[in-house]
Amino acid sequence: MGSPTRSVQFHRDDLEPGLSPAKTAIRDPTGALEKRFSAEPESVPIAPALSRRTSRLATTRTFRTVDAVHLRPSWHAGQEPGLDPSKPNGGRAQTPILHEECQITVVDYSEEDIRVRDFDNAGLIDFLEEPQEDWIKCRWINVNGLSWDVVQALGNHKNLHKLAIEDLVNTNNRTKADWYTEHMYIVMTLQKLVHLHDEEESCSDSDEDTRDPKAGRRGGSLRFLRRAFRGSKSERSGTVAGSHPTTNGFIKGHMEGVVSAPAQKLRTIQRYHGGPNQERMAYMERHSPLTKRKLAVSAEQVSIFLTSDNTVIAFFQNSADDLETPILRRLSTPDTILRRSCDGSMLVQALIDGIVDLAIPVATAYQDIIGELEINVLTEPTITHTSNLYILTSEMTKIRGFVSPVINLINALRDHKHPTGNSQGSYRGDMKKDSSVTISPMAQTYLGDVEDHIILITDSLDNMRRSCDNMIDLIFNTISAYQNESMKQLTVVTIIFLPLSFMTGYFGMNITDFPSIHHKESYFWIVAAPVGFAVILFLMRDMLKWWLTRFIQKRGISKHRKGRLLRDKNL
Known part of the structure; x- marks a missing residue:
């Protein structure tokens, strides 16, 4: 007696968006599905199970599904992982709107010569079609900005894995290092101290006085009451402490220690992975002790690729110039280790070291603020100090959460001395080769120095957090002692x-x-x-x-x- 057969029907909406039925790999020994998919989309029947499922969902209204589209555009549960650069929109029905004019720097160098070229988006795409010259021992492509045409061009040129491209586009990843067949992928969080740009002075108050001819005779008391009940200018205009406007979660500031640096579009530490509650982030920014000093801590995701042909590709969102300038200065000097080694892993070490070094002024700024608060707490403790200390603790906890995983990243890089035996293969069916990317012994040695810097930063943040907790306890104990007395x-x-x-x-x-x-x-x-x-x-x-x-x-x-x-x- 033969086994019973069951007809299976597929609705065209069940397919992966962006993939045609002919390109969908489904086992079909009888060929029935191929005939069904070859028909016109209108002639494909709707599966009865899906019809029943839709009608059943319409009767259930107790628990509603959470809409996460505004948090992660073009995402839905169960979709094909990764973004394929060889397909339009990465193989999706649509990709997030990722287009901006990027600042791209291509550095080709060897021990004898170095060449630096700047491109825009279209210029880089044309440049990648040219063959690489023989004298080039190492190439560094530094991209400031995130645009899908640039990502797609580099992904196709260097055969970047589609999972790495998806992590690059979705800027909500943890610090990690992934090893693929032909390249290595690193994700980090860059944190730096920036000076906020003052907002242009508005003349709204003066306009009110000119519109009211009796304002001068009534004196300044009524104007003071109006301003008090209406709130501060920063709260009315949506700025943070009246120092910088917030547009789509971004602020304008320039690098700490560089007076002539141009303004950049930055995201504060509170708004970087801060969640959907905008009011909470705005309140924390407005009352942060750093904001009162016209300072802020910005954060952004940095993606670094190291390919098997000794090419380094770095993607920054806004802060590429902060690391590009000092590294180019080192590469321009022939007797530096970075120039003489012509090693891509040493260039990766320099980028990681620069990202970690940018966090050192952040820890120094918090030390200064906590020292000033400690004097105020010891001389005249008040309840308002506890709010400042809580905000500082919250910010330092976030900063430590971004810095401390770099230790595991460095350990993973230092342990990767030879090609890995765990073959991940590429998404195009190549399962034979292991990862051909290695970290040189010199880079492993200098990564130890980076690890020391991270340990110093994390220890400093831990000590400051404990100091904040002790000061909060001291405030309540002192106030309680005064009340007891x-x-x-x-x-x-x-x-x-x-x-x-x-x-x-x-x-x-x-x-x-x-x-x-x-x-x-x-x-x-x-x-x-x-x-x-x-x-x-x-x-x-x-x-x-x-x-x-x-x-x-x-x-x-x-x-x-x-x-x-x-x-x-x-x-």
Whole structure:
């Protein structure tokens, strides 16, 4: 008896977006599915199971599905992982709008010569079609910006893995290193201290005064009340502490320590992976102690590729110039290790080292702010200090969360000395070759120095976080001690006047036959003084006993100390 057969129907909406039915690999020994897919889309019947599933979902309204499209565009559960650069839109129905004019620098160098060229998007695509010259030992492609045409061109030129391209486009990844057949992929988070650009002064207040001819006679009190109830200018315009406008989560600032640096479009540490709650991020930015100093910490994702042909491709979102300038200066000097080695792994080490070094001024700025807050807490602690300390702790926790995984990244790079035995293969069916990318022994040695810098930064952040926690405890303990001292003083006053209040009430009773009220005023104090003294001694017996014991102990210790000093002097 033969096994029963079951007809399977596929609806065309179930297919991967961007893939035609003819390109979908499905096992079909009988050829029935091929005939069905070769028909016109309108003639493909709808599967009954999908029809029932749709009608069943329409009857269930208890729990609604969370819409995550605004968080991750062109994403849905169960889709094909990765973005294929050889297909339009990466093999998806549509890709996120990723197009901007990138600043691209291509550096070709050897021990004898170096050549630096700048391109735009179209110029780079044309340049990649040219063959690489024989004298070039190492090539560095530095991309400042994120645009799909550039990513697609480089992906096809260097056969980049589609999983790495997806991680490159979706800027919400952890720090890691992935090894593929023909290249290595590194993701890091760049953090740096920036100076905020002041917003142009608006003349809205002056316009109000000109529109109201009686404003000058009414004085400044009404204007002050209007501004107080309307809120500050920064809250009305959506800026952070009135220092920088926030547009789509970005701010404008320039690199710390570079006065003439141009303004860049940056994302603060609060808005980088900060979640969907915009009000919370704006509040944390507005009340951050860094913002009061016209400073901010920006964060962005950096992607680095190291290919088997000794080519390094670095993708920055906005801060490529911060690392490109010092590394180009090193490459322009013939006697530097980076130039003489002509090693792509050494160039990767230089990029990682530069990213880590940019976090050092961030830790220094927090040390300065915490030192100032510590002085204020020790001299005049208030509850408002706890809010500043909480914001600082939150920011330092985020910074440490981005810096500390670099230690695991460096360990993974240092341990990768030979081609890996775990073949991942490429997405085009090549499962025979292992990863041909290696880290040179020289790069492994210098990566140890980078690890030392990271450990110093993480230890500094941990110490500052503990200091903030201790200061918060000190504030509440100090305030509690002040309150306890006040209550103790009130208790002492109450104990002193308690017997006097009792005696006053006793002599003030409305009694007809009361001979005691016929005495003089001194009679009241003759009776009230011993009663009050006895009540005070009884109620304060524990405090007096503790004070007397401490006095005797101090006298005894002082006496023994003087005797020991006298004996030592005589000897």
